[in-house]
Amino acid sequence: MSHLVTIDNVDMRYGGAAGTLAVSGLTMKVGKGEFAAVVGPSGCGKSTLMKLVTGLHIPQSGVVIVADKQVTKPVSIVGMAFQNPTMLPWRTTLDNILLPLEIVERHRHRLRANKKEYVEKAEHLLETVGLKGFGSKFPWQLSGGMQQRANLCRALIHEPELLMLDEPFGALDAFTREELWCVIRDLHAAQGVTIVLVTHDLREATFLADRIFVMSARPGKVLKEHTVPFARPRDLEVMYEKAFNDMVHELHGEIASARVVA
Amino acid sequence: MSVVTGNTAASATPAKSLAQRINWVKLAPWLYTIGLFVLWELLVIVLQTPPTILPAPSRVFQAIVQYWSPIWKNSLQTLYTTTVGFAIAVVAGLAIGLFIGWSKAIYAGLYPLMIGFNAIPKVALVPILVIWFGIGAVPAILTAFLISFFPIVVNVATGLATIEPETEDVLRALGAKKLDIMLKVGIPRSMPYFFGSLKVAITLAFVGSVVSETVASNYGLGNMMSSAQSQFNVPLVFAGLLMLAVEGIAMYALMAWIERRMTGWAHRSTMSQ
Numbered sequence: 328m329s330h331l332v333t334i335d336n337v338d339m340r341y342g343g344a345a346g347t348l349a350v351s352g353l354t355m356k357v358g359k360g361e362f363a364a365v366v367g368p369s370g371c372g373k374s375t376l377m378k379l380v381t382g383l384h385i386p387q388s389g390v391v392i393v394a395d396k397q398v399t400k401p402v403s404i405v406g407m408a409f410q411n412p413t414m415l416p417w418r419t420t421l422d423n424i425l426l427p428l429e430i431v432e433r434h435r436h437r438l439r440a441n442k443k444e445y446v447e448k449a450e451h452l453l454e455t456v457g458l459k460g461f462g463s464k465f466p467w468q469l470s471g472g473m474q475q476r477a478n479l480c481r482a483l484i485h486e487p488e489l490l491m492l493d494e495p496f497g498a499l500d501a502f503t504r505e506e507l508w509c510v511i512r513d514l515h516a517a518q519g520v521t522i523v524l525v526t527h528d529l530r531e532a533t534f535l536a537d538r539i540f541v542m543s544a545r546p547g548k549v550l551k552e553h554t555v556p557f558a559r560p561r562d563l564e565v566m567y568e569k570a571f572n573d574m575v576h577e578l579h580g581e582i583a584s585a586r587v588v589a
Numbered sequence: 590m591s592v593v594t595g596n597t598a599a600s601a602t603p604a605k606s607l608a609q610r611i612n613w614v615k616l617a618p619w620l621y622t623i624g625l626f627v628l629w630e631l632l633v634i635v636l637q638t639p640p641t642i643l644p645a646p647s648r649v650f651q652a653i654v655q656y657w658s659p660i661w662k663n664s665l666q667t668l669y670t671t672t673v674g675f676a677i678a679v680v681a682g683l684a685i686g687l688f689i690g691w692s693k694a695i696y697a698g699l700y701p702l703m704i705g706f707n708a709i710p711k712v713a714l715v716p717i718l719v720i721w722f723g724i725g726a727v728p729a730i731l732t733a734f735l736i737s738f739f740p741i742v743v744n745v746a747t748g749l750a751t752i753e754p755e756t757e758d759v760l761r762a763l764g765a766k767k768l769d770i771m772l773k774v775g776i777p778r779s780m781p782y783f784f785g786s787l788k789v790a791i792t793l794a795f796v797g798s799v800v801s802e803t804v805a806s807n808y809g810l811g812n813m814m815s816s817a818q819s820q821f822n823v824p825l826v827f828a829g830l831l832m833l834a835v836e837g838i839a840m841y842a843l844m845a846w847i848e849r850r851m852t853g854w855a856h857r858s859t860m861s862q
Contacts, residue, residue: 381762403764413756417777417854429773430763465854485763 330392331489331521332357332380337389338546339375349375351546353389357523357538359488362515364524364536366578368586372547373525377493380523381405394488403431405489406482410497412474414466420477421462424449427485434485445484452480455517456510472503476510483514492524496531505563508534516560529578534566541578543585551581644824649831652824659813660825664832667798667810670726671840674733675794682738682790683783686745690775691767696750703742711736712800719805729801729809736797737790744786748779781855784848791840795833 337353340346350372357363365373378384379391382401391398393405406427414423428434428445438445453462456476458469466474475495482490492511496504512535515522526532532539539553555574557565565571626646632638633645640648653660689699711732718728752774760770802811810829817825849856 378758381758383758383762401762401764403762405762407759407762409755409759411753411755413753413759415756415774415777417780417852426760426773427763430760430765430769432764467854482759491762 329359330356331359331361331394332523333390333392334376334379335390335392337379337386337391339372339379339384339386348546350379350548352548353379355540355549355552357521360519360521362522362524362535362537364526364532364539365542366526366529366532366539366582367542367547367550368544368582369527370545371542371585372545373542374493375547376542377407377491377523377525380489381407381491402489403433403485404487405491406485406487407491408475408478408482408493408495410494412466412471412478414474414477414481416465416467418465419462420453420458420464420466420469421446421449423466424452424462424477424480424484427481431485449480449484452483453477455514456480457506472499472507475499475507479507479511479514483518483520488521490520490522492522492526494526495524497527504528504531509563511535512561529575529582530566533571533574533578534561534563539578541581541585550585553578641821641823644827648824649827652822652828653831656825656828660810660828660832663808663810663813663829664836666726666808667729667795667802667833668836670729670798670802670809671733671791671794671836674730674798675737675791677730677734678738678741678790678794679787681734682741682786683745685738686742686779686783687749687771687776689742690746690749690779691771696746700746703739707739711797712804715801715804718801724805724807726806726808728805729798729811732801733794733797737794740786740789740793741783744782745779748782749775752778781848781852784844784852787844787848788841791844792837795837795840799833 332355334353334355337350338348339350339353340348353372353376355363365376367373375384379386380393380398380402382391382393382398382405385399393402396402414420415426418426425438425445428438434445450459450462453459456479458473458476458480461469461473461477466477469477475498478495482492495511496507499507508531511522514520515535522535524532524535533555536555539555540549541551541553542548543550553574557571630645630647633643644652689696689703714735715728715732718731722728722731749771752770756774757770760774765773798809799811802809803815804811806812810833814826814829817823817829
């Protein structure tokens with residue numbers, strides 16, 4: 328399997344030579360089309376990982392390679408979604424979703440001439456996440472879960488090869504969260520996009536991911552890598568099987584001991 | 590059962606008396622204003638203050654009628670210097686605010702200067718403006734501008750400086766340049782701050798123009814009041830104050846209306862209904 332993301336022995340320090348070392352000796356590989364989850368104690372540099380892969384930060388040592396190119400500037404083949412949906416309140420949901428197209432180099436010059444085609448695409452995405460007909464609403468007229476669905480659409484509109492999710496479901500209630508797990512599961516299955524999910528929720532990681540990386544406390548590095556054995560497509564029922572619970576339990580143990588070491 | 594329901598329905602319909610049909614909230618500003626004048630009038634009658642100390646509102650209104658021609662002309666003059674100064678402040682404030690909010694370094698460098706400049710009482714600048722431009726409308730316009738542009742600058746710059754880091758990350762990861770982020774996020778998001786600051790700025794602009802007119806002009810309400818004061822024509826001074834209050838309220842209402850029209854999305858609780 329070819330790797331879309333390769334992080335090799337990366338150190339990242341904030342605030343000059345005496346600053347905090349956020350990650351140290353970080354090494355991980357994510358294959359093309361794979362769904363990877365990153366879990367770990369809080370402050371383990373998960374957000375730093377997001378920024379390294381997207382090119383928002385350039386590491387002091389080590390290399391980050393995304394799509395066969397070393398990352399030296401922001402990579403526009405990535406879509407990002409955070410816990411905070413950060414929809415712009417003065418734009419309708421549809422216009423919010425179209426925003427990346429106004430930025431990404433290969434779309435921005437075609438946007439005006441091909442508006443109709445792009446709007447159709449956005450509406451199709453809205454339908455996929457269960458927001459059909461909500462495009463004309465303003466984001467603040469939507470519930471938190473609906474905003475997060477729209478946020479996913481915005482992250483996907485420019486057809487990124489890599490989707491980086493930083494605890495996107497953290498602020499939602501349990502039922503909405505499960506619904507969105509299924510949404511993201513189906514998106515992954517249908518679009519073949521590579522996904523890296525940073526999360527605190529071990530059940531979420533186990534349910535969604537093909538591979539789980541367990542990170543240590545600061546400075547963060549990968550302690551252990553798990554392959555999730557459950558067959559796809561997974562049903563929410565899989566979470567009530569013994570094997571599933573055993574895996575979550577094992578992950579929990581690893582993170583608990585990583586916290587103690589720190 | 591049916592008798593009871595019929596009874597309540599019958600008693601409910603005609604019960605709306607006159608007092609219930611009036612929208613008291615809408616009427617309240619007028620009632621309170623009238624109340625203030627009545628209280629003032631009563632106070633003057635009870636304390637028997639001479640009109641050279643505190644004229645009764647009836648005397649003030651009488652003065653407005655009596656001196657209508659000079660009051661009218663001077664009010665227009667003050668409105669003119671204020672709005673011109675305010676208009677310059679809007680343009681300059683928006684430009685400087687965008688400039689300051691553009692980068693952290695500019696923000697850090699210029700902000701202390703702005704604070705220091707704002708701390709100078711603008712009345713102290715009037716003599717300098719008179720040396721440069723002579724007396725009349727120009728110093729009044731410039732004082733109105735100088736006093737009212739600061740809140741606009743601060744608000745626009747704050748709007749730009751408080752962009753959510755996540756939004757910026759999402760856009761920068763897509764390859765957005767600084768200009769893209771400013772145009773797509775910074776400027777639209779600072780607009781509620783900007784329009785909000787106009788309400789503060791317009792009232793300050795009146796302060797500036799009147800101060801300057803009082804010290805260094807032959808026109809305007811400020812000048813009219815200071816010459817009325819020197820003749821002990823206190824009712825006319827109060828008439829001038831009343832005109833200023835009316836102009837101030839009218840301009841404030843205009844700014845509030847513009848704010849609602851331009852940035853309705855920021856008042857989401859009222860719009861979502």
